[in-house]
Each structure stands twice: as structure tokens, then as C-alpha cells.
Amino acid sequence: DIQMTQSPSSLSASVGDRVTITCRASQGISNYLAWFQQKPGKAPESLIYAASTLQNGVPSKFSGSGSGTDFTLTISSLQPEDFATYYCQQYHSYPITFGQGTRLEIK
């Protein structure tokens, strides 16, 4: 199985900040990488696929990059609604696997 490791596990930031979350795959996955946002008590929401393609309706403050084993999610100009947990996911091969999550908290 492909292991997905996110860093950091938690992150504190202020409104208006720009933050970057990293996701590393245990083997190369080309760009078959997605990002999800989950708020407490809610279902996840899909943000990005193919490492850098925004899902419909996702604001451009979210951006993704990377290929192979190393990927990043960047969120610019943080707003209160952006504080949530973020997960990466590889869909290169079965089983589909997720990172452990990065909890983004307000400083």
C-alpha cells in the first residue's frame, strides 16, 4: 500500500496568513493526488485533484502543486472559514489511501 504522510499534523495561523501543508507519498504517484477539507462534524469537501486542479466552485485562494512523491497545498489570505482539517489522498493505485490529516487552527 502507498503510505501518505502529511506535515505538519497541526498548524496555528492567523486570519490573513498564507499557509502551506505538505504531503509525501511512500512511492511515486505521478500527479494522482487530491486534497480535501473537513470541518468538525461535517462531511469532507473536495478541493483539488490531479495535484493542482481546483474542483468546481473552489476559490483560487487554494492551490496545489507537486508530482511524484512530494506535494503541497497552499491557502492564501486565511479566513475564519478556512480553519479546518485538511487531508491528502492518492488515487494512483488501490487501495486508495489518505494522509493522517493536518489540523489548521486559529492562533
Added chain:
Amino acid sequence: EVQLVESGGGLVQPGGSLRLSCAASGFTFSDHYMDWVRQAPGKGLEWVGRTRNKANSYTTEYAASVKGRFTISRDESENSLYLQMNSLKTEDTAVYYCARSKKDSSSGYGWVFDYWGQGNLVTVSS
């Protein structure tokens, strides 16, 4: 508008069975792969399994942790997805989400989650 509405969760004893349903609307159900994902209390997301679309003969894939115990099926006439869970264990306690997948337009290779249901809690306990 795409909607995925789950039902069927609840409390079940270890060794018991339960069937979850996911009613889909707002899109052509047979065109899409459909997945189940679960989240144990306070934990991260775990993929459970997938059923492919009509063009790919509705074949299935499962996580090792549920293979042989869980079965994914779909009823195109009802636009519904199902997860039959047998031989349940306490570690199967989780919120279960159904999710729609669409073809990765950039690569034409993978299928990516785009819409999620609201989740349904399954508690396995004596």
C-alpha cells in the same frame, strides 16, 4: 444539484450485520464510480471500497480491512448505492460516507472524489 443521502446506520452487536444505503440524485448515476469512506471517532479518513460505473461493468475494489466481510452494490433503477456489512467488529465503528467519483479530466486515468454524502454513524458494541 448533486445530492447523496445516506441511511441505515445505527447500533449493532459484534458479529452482526447492517446495510447502509446512499440515495443519489442530480446526475446520471450509471456514469459514475461510487465509493464508501469511513471515519472512526476522532480519527482520519479510511477508504472502504468502490464500485465502478456501467461502462466498467460495476466491478468492485475493497480495502483489506473489510474484504470478505463488506459488499458494495448498486441499484441503477433506484439510483442507490449500498454497503452490506457482515461479521461486524468493534473497530468498524465509524461514520460512513458515500462519495461520487468523476473521471480525472486532466489525465483521463483516475477517478476522483467530487461529492460526498452527509455521513451515517455505525456503532458496533455489545
